[in-house]
Amino acid sequence: xxxxxxxxxxxxxxxxxxxxxxxxxxxxxxxxxxxxxxxxxxxxxxxxxxxxxxxxxxxxxxxxxxxxxxxxxxxxxxxxxxxxxxxxxxxxxxxxxxxxxxxxxxxxxxxxxxxxxxxxxxxxxxxxxxxxxxxxxxxxxxxxxxxxxxxxxxxxxxxxxxxxxxxxxxxxxxxxxxxxxxxxxxxxxxxxxxxxxxxxxxxxxxxxxxxxxxxxxxxxxxxxxxxxxxxxxxxxxxxxxxxxxxxxxxxxxxxxxxxxxxxxxxxxxxxxxxxxxxxxxxxxxxxxxxxxxxxxxxxxxxxxxxxxxxxxxxxxxxxxxxxxxxxxxxxxxxxxxxxxxxxx
Numbered sequence: 001x002x003x004x005x006x007x008x009x010x011x012x013x014x015x016x017x018x019x020x021x022x023x024x025x026x027x028x029x030x031x032x033x034x035x036x037x038x039x040x041x042x043x044x045x046x047x048x049x050x051x052x053x054x055x056x057x058x059x060x061x062x063x064x065x066x067x068x069x070x071x072x073x074x075x076x077x078x079x080x081x082x083x084x085x086x087x088x089x090x091x092x093x094x095x096x097x098x099x100x101x102x103x104x105x106x107x108x109x110x111x112x113x114x115x116x117x118x119x120x121x122x123x124x125x126x127x128x129x130x131x132x133x134x135x136x137x138x139x140x141x142x143x144x145x146x147x148x149x150x151x152x153x154x155x156x157x158x159x160x161x162x163x164x165x166x167x168x169x170x171x172x173x174x175x176x177x178x179x180x181x182x183x184x185x186x187x188x189x190x191x192x193x194x195x196x197x198x199x200x201x202x203x204x205x206x207x208x209x210x211x212x213x214x215x216x217x218x219x220x221x222x223x224x225x226x227x228x229x230x231x232x233x234x235x236x237x238x239x240x241x242x243x244x245x246x247x248x249x250x251x252x253x254x255x256x257x258x259x260x261x262x263x264x265x266x267x268x269x270x271x272x273x274x275x276x277x278x279x280x281x282x283x284x285x286x287x288x289x290x291x292x293x294x295x296x297x298x299x300x301x302x303x304x305x306x307x308x309x310x311x312x313x314x315x316x317x318x319x320x321x322x323x324x325x326x327x328x329x330x331x332x333x334x335x336x337x338x339x340x341x342x343x344x
Contacts, residue, residue: 017081017090017295019078021074023074023202026148033144034060034141037138037141038058038060041137056137059212060138063208066104066105070097072097073094074201077093080093088295089294092261094199094296096257097200101201106250112215113240116236119239120233132220132223132224132227138212142213149205200257200296201296207253211242215242219238222234222237222238260292264292265292270291270324270325274301281319283336285305289301289303294328299324299326302332306336307333307334
């Protein structure tokens with residue numbers, strides 16, 4: 001019978017997802033700016049009878065809706081970070097929200113392309129002065145929002161180790177991860193994430209604003225050419241160009257977020273770093289390796305190792321580089337057959 005508390009061996013799978021991130025605060029600021037601009041443009045469009053202002057206001061509303069999805073995803077991630085129903089925490093909510101927003105971007109681009117093609121077939125009169133004013137206003141607002149968001153950001157990952165070892169025939173397991181009580185010393189690692197490591201939720205918010213800014217730039221160019229050079233055809237043409245570029249951006253987000261949602265293997269660099277670190281000691285050979293994302297820039301791993309002199313799980317974990325974003329690891333060891341025969 002156990003004579004002491006087992007609390008120090010209880011696994012905590014929040015992995016820092018319960019903390020409010022700067023990306024969430026910046027997204028909320030951008031939502032407020034977008035919604036205020038939307039309200040002003042719709043009110044001005046109704047007051048002055050400008051369809052250009054009214055249409056751009058409604059367009060801003062669609063992006064505000066997408067940004068609201070991002071804000072809700074951050075809230076949900078924090079609110080349910082300690083919910084035991086999530087086996088590896090709520091980190092994948094970011095990828096789910098990013099995937100949903102990428103789908104919205106594609107739909108927005110298809111609508112834009114459809115409208116542009118319709119303008120090619122049935123041209124409409126353009127109020128150049130009003131349209132240019134709206135496009136410049138939209139570009140200024142989106143430029144401010146992009147500065148607030150500050151790009152795709154960087155990842156701050158923490159990893160700590162805790163030994164939960166036990167012998168089950170020739171298998172040993174350890175689960176190093178962030179702990180509630182901090183019973184062990186924490187190793188801190190800062191790393192610049194690859195595209196697969198980025199916060200997909202934040203990336204989707206950034207892409208929505210960037211797509212809006214892109215359409216404003218293309219619109220300004222086309223409208224100026226139409227007003228001063230009579231090249232009216234450039235207006236719908238730039239709409240098609242913008243749609244193609246937005247779809248291309250969206251595809252990258254769809255691809256990277258889907259990889260996380262489907263538990264596809266982590267980037268080769270992470271997997272090879274783990275394999276190389278383990279096999280650098282003695283005659284260790286990695287016979288099976290699974291690494292997958294459990295949140296923005298953080299990974300879990302299962303490693304099967306064959307060795308004539310297996311190490312304890314904690315020693316294997318200490319071999320791993322501390323800048324991989326690895327927050328949960330399980331090691332399974334096997335005594336090689338040749339060594340067993342020698343012992344017999």
